[in-house]
Amino acid sequence: MSxxxxxxxxxxxxxxxxLVAHRLQSENYQILETGDxxxxxxxxxxEKPDIVLLDWMLPGKQGSEICEKVRSLGFDKLIIMMTAKAQDVDKIDAYNFGASDYVTKPFNMDVLVAMLESKVKFLQNADKPEVHKFGExxxxxxxxxxxSKGKKIELTILENRILLYFLRNPGKVINRDELMLVVWGYNSDVNTRTLDMHIVRLRKKIEVNPDNPQLLQTVRGVxxxxxx
Structure with a gap:
């Protein structure tokens, strides 16, 4: 079934x-492709595709330029950046040019398919988008x-992923390795210090007192x- x-x-x-086209066709997606x-x-x-898998480094043009251009022309569907290094993800400032998410290369095809499946599930329920409420x-x-009380606070792609994972797993103790895998992806070469730095930034956006966090709490040693 298509x-x-x-x-x-x-x-x-x-x-x-x-390889990507072949695998996604076998999952019954309609595929368009180009290297340019x-x-x-x-x-x-x-063609107004539902999802664009866009390489970060293209000859002659960066993926970010393409993303920015089509956003300025009104394209509002999902754009997922494909980047070679986990560290580059910090440079993918979603707000500057409108990327929806990212995946790091080399990626495991099953991981890519699972990510797309979860995106598609929300696309198909677009009339009731995912919203999580906590506190105010x-x-x-x-x-x-x-x-927050009607005020808009923008999140980076990484902060968004971290917060979403916590909100989908409330009250569960999540160890650092699991969180790094979810946030930076398969074959990630980031370290725990980088993760902790993003947690600090996120706390500044969600906690009343970031130095004494009530929502996003550290579980010592875990x-x-x-x-x-």
Missing amino acids: KEIKILIVEDDENLRF GETAEKLIMS MEHHPNIHTLF GYKFNI
């Missing part, structure tokens, strides 16, 4: 593009945004847990 979901793969490595930035922009605007806050993960 999922009726159209995915554009923008990747200049022909072997990788073939100019063509990608035209295809995005003419509301988290809208699809737009990387928190609302990791963190979120109290709603």
Whole structure:
């Protein structure tokens, strides 16, 4: 059965593009593909794919430029950046050019498929988008945004992923390794210090007193847990 979901793969490595296209076709997605930035922009605007898998580094044009351009032209569907290094994720400032999420290369195909499945589930329930409420806050993960008493607080892609994972697992003690896998992905080469730094930043956005966190608490020697 066709999922009726159209995915554009923008990747200049022909072997990788073939592998991803082949796998996603076997999962019944409709696939468009190109290795060229100019063509990608035209295809995005003419075909309006539901999801764009967009390589961060393309010859002649960065993925971020393409993303920014099509966003400025009104394209509002999901754009998932494919990046070679986990460290580069910090440079993917979703707000500056509108990426929805990212995946790091080399990725495990099953991980990619699982990620797309979860995105598609929310696309198909788009009339009731995922929203999490805690305290006086509301988290809208699809737009990387928190609302606190009506005030808008923007989140980076990483902060968004961290917070979403906690909100989907309230009260559960989550160890650092599990969190790093979820946030930075398979084959991640980040360290726990980087994770802790993002937790500190996130606390500044959600805690009344970030130095004495009531929501996102440290569990000494293990990791963190979120109290709603």
